[in-house]
Each structure stands twice: as structure tokens, then as C-alpha cells.
Amino acid sequence: MRHAALATGAAVVVGWPWAAPPYFVFLASLIAINAIVAIGLNLLSGYTNQLSFGHAGFLAIGAYAAAILTIRAPALPVPASLLLAGLATAAVGLALGVPCLRLEGLYLAMATLAFGFVVVEAILNLEWLTRGNDGLHVPAARLGPWAFATDTARYYLVVAVAALLIVAAVNISRTRTGRALLAVRESEIAAQASGVNLAAYRTLAFVVSAFYTGVAGGLFALVVGFLSPDSFDVFLSVDFVAMIIVGGLGSILGSVVGAAVITALNDSLAGFQNYRPLIFGAILVTSMLFMPGGIASALRKIPSIRRLR
Amino acid sequence: MISRASLLLLLAVTLSALPAAAQPGVSDTEIVIGSSNSFSGPLAFTGEQITKFGVDLYFRVVNDAGGIHGRKVRTVYYDDGYRPQDAVANTKKLVEQDKVFAIIIPQGSPPVVATLEYLEENKVPLLFPYQSSPVTRGKRYVLQGMTLSDRSSKMMIDYLAGQRKLKKFAALYQDDEYGKSFLTAFEKDLARFGLKLVAAESVKRGVTDVSAQVAKLQAAKPEVTFLVLVPGPGAQALKERQKIGWTDTLMVSTGPLTDERYLSLAAEAAEGVEGLSLWPDPLTSDLPGVKLYREHMQRYFPKNEPNRYSIAGYFVGMLFAEGAKRAGRNLTRESLIASLESVKGFESGILPPITIGPDHETQKQGFWVRVEKGRFKQLTDWLKSE
Numbered sequence: 141m142r143h144a145a146l147a148t149g150a151a152v153v154v155g156w157p158w159a160a161p162p163y164f165v166f167l168a169s170l171i172a173i174n175a176i177v178a179i180g181l182n183l184l185s186g187y188t189n190q191l192s193f194g195h196a197g198f199l200a201i202g203a204y205a206a207a208i209l210t211i212r213a214p215a216l217p218v219p220a221s222l223l224l225a226g227l228a229t230a231a232v233g234l235a236l237g238v239p240c241l242r243l244e245g246l247y248l249a250m251a252t253l254a255f256g257f258v259v260v261e262a263i264l265n266l267e268w269l270t271r272g273n274d275g276l277h278v279p280a281a282r283l284g285p286w287a288f289a290t291d292t293a294r295y296y297l298v299v300a301v302a303a304l305l306i307v308a309a310v311n312i313s314r315t316r317t318g319r320a321l322l323a324v325r326e327s328e329i330a331a332q333a334s335g336v337n338l339a340a341y342r343t344l345a346f347v348v349s350a351f352y353t354g355v356a357g358g359l360f361a362l363v364v365g366f367l368s369p370d371s372f373d374v375f376l377s378v379d380f381v382a383m384i385i386v387g388g389l390g391s392i393l394g395s396v397v398g399a400a401v402i403t404a405l406n407d408s409l410a411g412f413q414n415y416r417p418l419i420f421g422a423i424l425v426t427s428m429l430f431m432p433g434g435i436a437s438a439l440r441k442i443p444s445i446r447r448l449r
Numbered sequence: 450m451i452s453r454a455s456l457l458l459l460l461a462v463t464l465s466a467l468p469a470a471a472q473p474g475v476s477d478t479e480i481v482i483g484s485s486n487s488f489s490g491p492l493a494f495t496g497e498q499i500t501k502f503g504v505d506l507y508f509r510v511v512n513d514a515g516g517i518h519g520r521k522v523r524t525v526y527y528d529d530g531y532r533p534q535d536a537v538a539n540t541k542k543l544v545e546q547d548k549v550f551a552i553i554i555p556q557g558s559p560p561v562v563a564t565l566e567y568l569e570e571n572k573v574p575l576l577f578p579y580q581s582s583p584v585t586r587g588k589r590y591v592l593q594g595m596t597l598s599d600r601s602s603k604m605m606i607d608y609l610a611g612q613r614k615l616k617k618f619a620a621l622y623q624d625d626e627y628g629k630s631f632l633t634a635f636e637k638d639l640a641r642f643g644l645k646l647v648a649a650e651s652v653k654r655g656v657t658d659v660s661a662q663v664a665k666l667q668a669a670k671p672e673v674t675f676l677v678l679v680p681g682p683g684a685q686a687l688k689e690r691q692k693i694g695w696t697d698t699l700m701v702s703t704g705p706l707t708d709e710r711y712l713s714l715a716a717e718a719a720e721g722v723e724g725l726s727l728w729p730d731p732l733t734s735d736l737p738g739v740k741l742y743r744e745h746m747q748r749y750f751p752k753n754e755p756n757r758y759s760i761a762g763y764f765v766g767m768l769f770a771e772g773a774k775r776a777g778r779n780l781t782r783e784s785l786i787a788s789l790e791s792v793k794g795f796e797s798g799i800l801p802p803i804t805i806g807p808d809h810e811t812q813k814q815g816f817w818v819r820v821e822k823g824r825f826k827q828l829t830d831w832l833k834s835e
Contacts, residue, residue, distance in 0.1 A: 163545035170538070264624075264653060273625035273654055275533060275559050277566070364534045366563035371534040410527040410539055416489070 153299055157292040169295045169363045171403045172302040173356045178383040178395035179309050180352025184345050185381075186390030187321040190241070194252030196376035197259035198350045202229045202357020203367050204263065204270055207278045210362070218281045218288065218297065222358040229354025230347050237346035241339065256377050263369045275368035278361045288362060298359050305352060309392050312348070321345060325390065379406065382420075386427045388434025397435045474550025475780050480517065480773065481547060482576075483525035484555040485539035485564070490530035491655070491679075494710070495758045496556050499579055500526050502746070502753050503762015504553060509749050511770050518778045522770075525549060529560050536560030537567070544573055551576050551785065554594060554765050558582045558626040565591070574782055577765040577811060581705050582630040590782070592789055592805070594765060596727050596812045598627070600834035601704045602634030604815055605725050608832060609673055609701070610642040617647050619671035619698075621662055621686055623678050624651040631677040631703060647671050657681050663689040667698075676702045684714035691718040699723060704815055708757050712820065719823070725815040725832075726825055729799065731755040733824070738798020764799055768811060771795055801831050 157165045177195060185191050206225035209216055240251045263270045270276060280289040281297075288294045312318045320341050323331035332338050361367055379402055387398020405423065409416045431438050474481040487496035508522040516522065525547050527539035536555065543549045544567075551574035555561050561578045562585075568575045569588050577594030578585055581601065585591050609615045620635060622628035632649060639645055648669035650662035659682050666674055667690075676683050683706050690700065702711065702724035712719050729736050731743070732755055742763050743755050753759065768789070773780055775788035795803040805811055813834045818825040 161545060163542050166538070166541050166545075273559070274629075275562060277562075360534075364537050364563075365566070366533050366537060368533045368559045368563070370532050370559055373532070407538065407542070410529075410535070410542070411525075416528065 157295055162291055165291045165295050167407060169298045171400045172298045173359045174399035174403050175396045176302050176305055176356035177353050177380050178399045179392055180349040181380050182384045182395045184349035185384055187325045188342050188345050191249050191381060192252040193249050193377045194255035195353050195380045196372040197256040198229050198353035199357040200259050200372040201232055202354030203361040206358030207276050207361040207367055210279055210281055218283045222355050225358035226351045226355040230351035233347045233350025237343045241342045241346060256374055260369045260372055275366055278365050281362045294363050382424055386434055388436030391436035394434045394436025472781050473548040478520060480520045480522045481549050482551045482553045483543050483549045484552050485527050485529045485536045486556050487531050488528035492531055492556055498756060498758035499554050499762035502750055503759040504766040506745055506749055507763045507766030510745050517770055517773045531557055533559045533563035537563050540564040544571060554579050554762055572782060574785055576769060582626045593810045596704055596815055598630040599634040600813055601725055602631060602638050603834045604832040606638035608817060615672045617672040619648040619666050619669055620646055620675040620677060621650050621666060624653050628677045652682050657685050659686050660689050667695045671698055674698045674700050676700060676706055678706055680711040680714055683711045687715040687718040719820045723819045726818045727815045728757040728760055730825060731757050731760045736798055767797055
């Protein structure tokens with residue numbers, strides 16, 4: 141059953157560009173990018189119970205890093221520029237994480253919120269590098285003789301990276317590190333008593349989370365093709381938090397489903413204009429009230445899906 | 450369970466993609482056009498006025514009179530809140546899902562620039578974007594809307610340095626494409642008179658406190674201070690000047706800033722301020738086209754007060770209809786561009802006769818105004834930028 145479902149899922153993902161209209165290929169790329177961010181955010185929030193409202197800032201750093209690399213070093217293959225974008229973001233995550241993770245709950249949320257604003261200001265002021273408010277046009281990425289110039293090509297790039305990162309996330313949860321993080325989630329005091337270095341593991345979760353978001357940012361730059369600080373406002377960070385709350389805290393499947401639901405919702409509400417925040421808010425509140433574990437835990441109650449986790 | 454559901458989804462999606470018209474957005478009975486615009490965020494009021502009360506107002510009139518060659522015009526809009534990535538997604542959706550025939554009056558340089566290449570590649574007409582930076586110039590499928598900044602600058606400098614013989618100029622400009630494109634143009638046009646800007650201060654987008662910049666500009670003692678801003682900070686600059694009692698400079702607003710919103714925000718601090726106006730006064734002008742516009746607004750949207758945003762949208766609706774009429778019953782994207790290029794001496798009754806031609810620029814003029822008793826009073830006839 142599990143294998144059959146996975147195979148069907150893989151077939152749908154691979155066959156999607158041939159069956160779906162072009163716009164849905166683009167939309168699916170956005171969903172996959174948001175899924176990577178949601179998984180990254182979930183590694184932080186799901187395991188260490190810390191919410192971040194600054195992930196749009198991490199996304200911006202990854203996006204600008206990848207864009208600038210693609211512009212300045214066009215010969216650099218995509219995997220390398222995405223990896224570098226992720227590493228640059230992880231480095232910023234480390235620098236932010238070390239002081240910030242001494243803060244708890246609400247205070248950490250506030251610090252990350254401020255971080256998001258700082259990143260936007262930095263982009264505005266580093267005009268020689270980022271072209272400030274004018275925005276940055278991102279050329280098609282290359283892999284040897286290949287250019288990712290169509291929505292379909294970019295879609296395959298995005299889903300390949302997403303698949304890799306999902307497998308990595310599943311595997312992290314099965315290592316010593318993953319078990320330590322799980323212990324932290326269940327009880328911080330008990331974990332510390334068992335010899336888990338709380339500060340180190342929290343920082344690690346923060347850095348890995350930043351890495352995931354940075355890679356997603358690189359993909360975002362390539363898929364959207366134009367970057368401007370206006371893209372990375374605080375509402376985007378809130379969207380990311382909404383994805384993991386609607387999808388389910390601490391669940392990888394939930395992250396993907398949450399990303400899909402929120403992205404599709406944002407897209408279908410684009411015509412409703414000023415009512416968008418209202419409808420959006422209502423859905424968020426409803427899902428928190430009636431589905432506190434998110435879609436993932438609601439799905440788990442259906443017997444045939446339970447075995448999928 | 451999952452497999453059946455996903456197969457059904459696949460089927461549904463495939464079926465929905467099937468009906469594709471030969472010419473996107475044009476059927477026997479309908480022409481579909483649209484845009485991504487600001488319906489939330491800093492330019493929400495402008496976005497709503499130019500589209501729903503401007504473009505749509507003109508098409509209500511056209512549709513009630515039988516449409517264009519028997520086709521009614523339908524519009525689709527999506528909100529991007531001034532965020533370029535949302536503008537990209539919305540524009541792709543309009544082109545690929547809604548299959549619009551053309552994009553009409555999207556707003557703001559960043560969102561418009563973000564979609565420029567995509568539209569040009571897919572040969573989708575981008576009609577009359579509501580922004581003034583010349584970055585959109587020289588594209589096969591783009592027709593300019595608002596008077597571009599270098600043309601505005603030429604009219605402003607020719608009038609002030611040429612006719613009124615003023616010599617010391619300074620500028621307070623927004624630090625983005627809008628402000629910088631004006632700054633470059635000012636410097637170029639002043640050089641023709643052997644002049645230079647004596648001071649230039651920038652304002653970051655979204656910032657409203659401009660006191661430091663105003664103080665620095667005052668120290669340079671310019672005779673003329675250009676305001677290349679949006680209504681909020683523009684009005685703030687006027688209030689700040691009043692507060693510090695800086696009276697020996699003439700404050701001059703650019704075309705995009707000279708509007709009623711800026712005027713009402715600044716209130717009595719705006720008295721005596723001058724500027725380049727791109728539109729006749731929508732509330733008081735006696736021009737036949739403006740009167741007709743007010744009548745139509747009264748008929749279809751009686752609760753919406755006439756303003757220069759909705760008249761701008763109304764005007765581009767009129768230009769689109771003119772192009773589509775000229776293209777005839779066999780309307781294609783290519784024939785629309787060709788017929789718009791052939792527009793010569795078109796009387797809108799709002800602006801002077803419009804000739805478009807191969808440069809694709811629709812608006813090349815403005816006139817000088819001074820604020821007297823809270824309204825813009827016309828000081829000159831239409832100025833030329835050729």
C-alpha cells in the first residue's frame with residue numbers, strides 16, 4: 141500500500157507537466173519551493189517548539205545569493221549555486237541563531253520578525269549588489285549545455301531538489317541528531333538530563349532550517365525570474381508559519397500538504413483582493429480550532445493513510 | 450485511495466485544459482483582457498480606480514452600445530499588492546489560464562518590469578502600463594501609458610529654465626526607478642541650459658519623515674525644488690517646508706505626483722505649489738471628453754467621485770477600443786499592435802489629439818498648474834516634449 145501510494149505520487153509528480161495546463165506547472169513549482177521552506181521551518185518549529193517569523197528573510201538571502209551568482213558567474217552549474225545559496229543562508233542562520241536562541245517563545249518570534257525587516261533594509265541599501273528597489277532580473281540558470289528556460293524545465297529542477305531535501309529530512313529524523321531533536325521536542329528538561337546539549341541542538345535546527353530556506357530561495361529566484369525587496373515582506377513569513385500550522389507541526393507530509401494548500405489558496409484568492417486576508421484568517425483560525433494537529437494528523441485518523449505517516 | 454483521487458484530479462485538470470481558442474481571449478462574442486494590479490498595499494486606491502472605475506467604466510459604455518465589432522469586452526484583475534512575484538504569478542495566470550488577449554494598465558515599475566520579458570517572449574500586448582520609467586521603451590508588444598519621465602523632465606526644464614529663466618534647481622526624489630529616472634533626465638535637460646542640480650536628496654520608499662532632507666535642500670538655496678515623490682512623503686515635504694518657514698523656493702511636483710490625493714494630504718501647505726499636470730481637472734474641466742466621463746461615472750458608479758486615476762483608466766479603455774475597432778472583425782494580437790501604431794490625430798476630448806506611431810508612446814504632453822485655493826489652476830496650454 142505504502143509503496144503503491146509512493147509510486148503513484150512519483151508518477152503524478154513526473155507526469156504533471158504533460159497533463160496539466162502550463163500555469164499549473166508554474167504553480168506546482170511554487171508549491172514545491174514553499175514545501176521546502178515549510179519542511180525547513182518545521183525542522184525548527186516541529187522539533188524545538190520555536191516559531192520563526194523571519195523565514196522570508198532567509199528566503200531573500202538565498203534568492204539574492206543564487207541570483208547574484210547566476211549573474212556574475214553564468215558558467216557555475218545550478219546545483220553549485222543552489223548549494224552556495226543554502227550555505228550562505230545557513231551561515232547567516234548560525235550568526236543569528238547563536239544569540240537569538242537564548243530567547244524563548246514570544247521573544248524569539250519578535251527577534252526573527254525584526255530579522256526579516258533587517259534583511260529587506262539591507263537589500264535596499266546594498267544597491268551596488270542588489271540594485272535596491274529597482275529589482276534584479278534573474279537570467280535562466282544553466283547546467284552544462286542545458287538552460288532552464290521553460291516552466292517545465294524549471295519544474296523538474298525544483299521537484300528534483302525538493303525530493304532530495306525531503307529524503308534528507310526523513311533521514312535526519314532517524315539519526316542520532318534526529319533522536320536528540322525528538323527528545324528536545326518531547327521534553328527539554330528530560331533531554332538535557334539525558335545528556336543532550338540543548339543550545340547546540342537548537343542552533344543546529346536553526347541552521348538546517350536556514351539552509352533549507354536558502355536553497356528554496358535560490359529556486360524561487362530562478363522560477364520567478366525577478367527579485368525585489370517588495371517580494372519578501374512579513375506576510376510571506378506569516379504564510380510560511382500558516383503552512384506548517386495548517387499542514388501539521390513536526391510532520392514532513394504535513395509540511396508538503398500545508399504548502400500546497402496555502403499556495404493554492406493564495407492563488408485562488410488573488411481575485412478577491414481586499415477580502416483575501418479575511419478569508420485567509422478565517423481558514424487559519426478554523427484549522428487551529430478544529431484541526432489543532434493540522435491536516436497531517438487529521439489524515440492519520442483515516443486508517444488506510446495511517447501507515448503512510 | 451490516494452491513487453484513485455490523484456487520477457481523477459489528473460483527468461479533471463487535463464479536461465479543463467482542452468478548449469483552447471485560435472486567438473487567445475477573442476471569441477465570437479467576447480474580448481477578454483486584464484491585469485495584475487494593486488488592490489491592497491500602498492497603491493490600492495489608485496489600482497482600484499484605474500481598473501474598476503476607469504477601464505471598466507469605459508467598457509460598460511462600449512458594451513451597452515453593442516461592443517466592438519459585436520464583441521463585448523470582459524476584464525479580469527488579480528491583486529499583487531505591489532509585490533513583483535505576485536505580479537509574475539498573476540500575469541502567468543491571466544495569459545495561460547484566463548487566456549487574456551492583452552494586459553491592460555498594470556501598475557508600478559517593479560511589478561511591471563518583473564513581467565516585461567515574459568509578456569514580450571509570449572507576444573502578449575502589454576498596454577499602457579501605469580508607470581513612468583522609460584525601462585519599458587523599445588519593446589515590440591508594449592505600448593506606453595503615462596508620459597515617460599524623460600519627456601516630463603524636458604517639458605518641466607524647458608518651461609522653468611527656458612521661459613521663466615530660473616537658474617538654481619534642486620530635487621527631492623524617491624530612491625527607486627521612478628525617482629532615479631527623473632533625476633537622470635533632469636541632469637540631462639539642465640545641461641542643455643548650462644545648468645546643474647545644486648542639490649539632490651533621496652527618500653527611501655515607504656518613509657514619510659523627510660525633515661532632514663528638506664533642511665539640507667534649504668541650505669543649498671535653490672530657486673526651484675522638484676518633488677519626485679508619491680503623495681504621502683510629497684505632502685510631508687510641503688508641510689515640513691511650511692514648518693521651518695522656507696518660503697524662497699518654488700516647489701514643483703512631477704506628473705505622477707500632481708494629483709488630488711497629494712493636494713488634500715498637504716491641505717493649506719500646498720498653496721502656491723506648482724507642477725506638471727498630465728490630466729485636465731477631472732472635476733471641473735469643460736473639455737467634452739471630460740464632461741462625458743463625468744456623465745458616465747454618474748450613470749454607472751454614482752457613488753464614486755471623479756478623479757485622475759479613473760480618468761486615466763477610462764482613457765486607456767478608449768485607446769484600446771479605438772485600436773480594436775481599427776483592427777476590424779479579424780482581431781489578433783499582431784493586428785491590434787499594427788492598428789494602434791496607425792492611430793493618428795485621435796480625438797479623445799480629454800487629451801490633445803493622439804498620434805501613436807512606431808515609438809509606441811501614447812502620452813507626450815502635460816501642462817503647468819499652480820495650486821490656488823486648494824485646486825490646480827491651469828497656467829499654460831499643453832506643453833510639448835518632442
